[in-house]
Amino acid sequence: MTIVTHTTQPFDGQKPGTSGLRKKVTVFQQPGYLENFVQALFDGLEGAQGSTLVVGGDGRFHNRQAVQTILRMAAAHGFGRVLLGRGGILSTPAASCVIRARGAYGGIVLSASHNPGGPDGDFGIKYNVGNGGPAPEKITDGIHARTQQITQYRISDAADIDIDTLGEQRIEQMVVEVIDPVADYAALMAECFDFGAIRQLFASGFRMRYDAMWAVGGPYAKALIEGVLGAPAGTVVNAEPKEDFGGLHPDPNPVNAEDLIAHMAADDAPDFGAASDGDADRNMIVGRNFPVAPSDSLALLAAHATVAPRYAGGIAGIARSMPTSMAADRVAAALGVPCYETPTGWKFFGNLLDAGKVTLCGEESYGTGSDHVREKDGLWAVLFWLNVLAATGQSVEQLVRANWATYGRNYYSRHDYEGIETAAADKLMAGLRAQLPQLAGQVLEGRRVKQADDFGYVDPVDGSQSAKQGVRILFDDGSRVVFRLSGTGTEGATLRVYLERYEPSVDKQGEDTQAALAPLITVARSVARIAELTGRKTPTVVT
Ligand code: VG1
Ligand code: CO
Secondary structure (H helix, E strand, O other): EEEEEEOOOOOOOOOOOOOEEEEEHHOOOOHHHHHHHHHHHHHHOOOOOEEEEEEEEEEOHHHHHHHHHHHHHHHHHHHOEEEEEEEOOOOOHHHHHHHHHHOOOEEEEEEEOOOOOOOOOOEEEEEEOOOOOOOOOOHHHHHHHHHOOEEEEEEEEEOOOOOOOOEEEEEEEEEEEEEOOOOHHHHHHHHHHHHHHHHHHHHOOOOEEEEEEOOOOHHHHHHHHHHHHHHHHHHOOOOOOOOOOOHHHOOOOOOOOOHHHHHHHOOOOOEEEHHHHHHHHEEEEEHHHHHEEEHHHHHHHHOOHHHHHHOOOOOOOOOOOOOOOHHHHHHHHHHOOOOOEEEOHHHHHHHHHHHHOOOOOOOOOOEEEEEOOOOOHHHHHHHHHHHHHHHHHHOHHHHHHHHHHHHHHEEEEEEEEEEEHHHHHHHHHHHHHHHHHHHHOOOOOOOOEEEEEEEOOOOOOOOOOOOOOOEEEEOOOOOEEEEEEEEEEEOEEEEEEEEEEEEEEHHHHHOHHHHHHHHHHHHHHOOOHHHHOOOOOOOOOOO
């Protein structure tokens, strides 16, 4: 075995987005593409010599080859040890858990998350720091800068190692320890929740359907829900991770998880439905014929947090991404704890969690989590719900309606316009920004604009600033419309339009969401001139 230095040339566009670098598999298959990015990452690390790196991914197509390349490069960089999930598998929250539990220097997560996989699908790579969370912007900006100047990378010429057998092997001086991808995570979940109560719930005949969407959440859900918690075999479906997610789109929302929605609407529907995404950090919660909005889920878990042993002493605060509905703000106010509003992407929660300012975090995009790791965590959210269901004896629908009655209902929807031309998307956002100074005071569809701005964030812990995080139109009655462009797509641009309206009165909380938001939808389309600039009359995906 020898360490070799290869000369290389920069690739354009190796800029991590909302959550790591995501590109088509075919882009990652170009010689040197992954190597350049990993070298640029390693070049920026200080004091990594001899330390431990965690490596794993969601098992999608190209995962296994990428793992071998990363191991050879980590050996060439002088890491002392790599903890690798068996088969190259680690869900995103499990990777975060292992980094923390084993005191690792950091970790590399191979995933394009909710994006489709397979030879024509997407691949991705993300670096997580020692707290277990996604690298902050100053690190990802540094990686990108180095990818633009890179001239060489170093790699061991060692042969592929066996990644499917537990135990230790060596590449150069570095030990590769293949670990059980589930064990550390399962132990952490047992500390968070009242497993006794959940076991009793299943023993009493409670029925659940967990759709793992042929993605990495399957082995974790099987081990915990069917194994440890005693739910009947077959409770977790689509549980074997497939390299192409069965050709489906592993995004747990009512559009892409329509099979689960159909099962939950059937006459013999189970009591509780849930799904997770490609890397198992997202979750969707569904009651009998009753999908729960992610923003409502965050608010509800916050309101009931003390039923779970980990949160029995109360929560320090809540953080939500800016476009996430303000339902959690009302719960936080009632609990007398702060609610922080951050830009989109889990990396912005890390400092708040590390500083102990918040305990729970959430995003409207089916992401919920807490200070137990530094990523959002799909199965954790599902177990939390099971804990609440067991402790209260109520149904999902009863719980959600009771929360609306207490705090009011935030009608909420996101409209995505996918795969539009980048130039058109940029023009649309520029057009919105140009209108900002004139919007305040105008009356649109019967509502008066109170404030219109481009969201900027100053991190309350380290003072770092992030500008241009989404255009907001805020109305007098608390309604709002938010526009931003996705940072996770790999084809053209995706415009996201977020719509929210607050309804305090219980007898007006039963409306259809799209109907309740209709005037705001009209405002969004006309102010942003969506049809005119993109040629799209309607969104591609409504959640
Ligand atoms: C989307 C979501 C965002 C989430 C991100 C990563 O980003 O909106 O809330 O944190 O995906 O989730 P964007 O930039 O496309 O809106 V995952 O499960 O794909 O890691
Ligand atoms: Co994900």
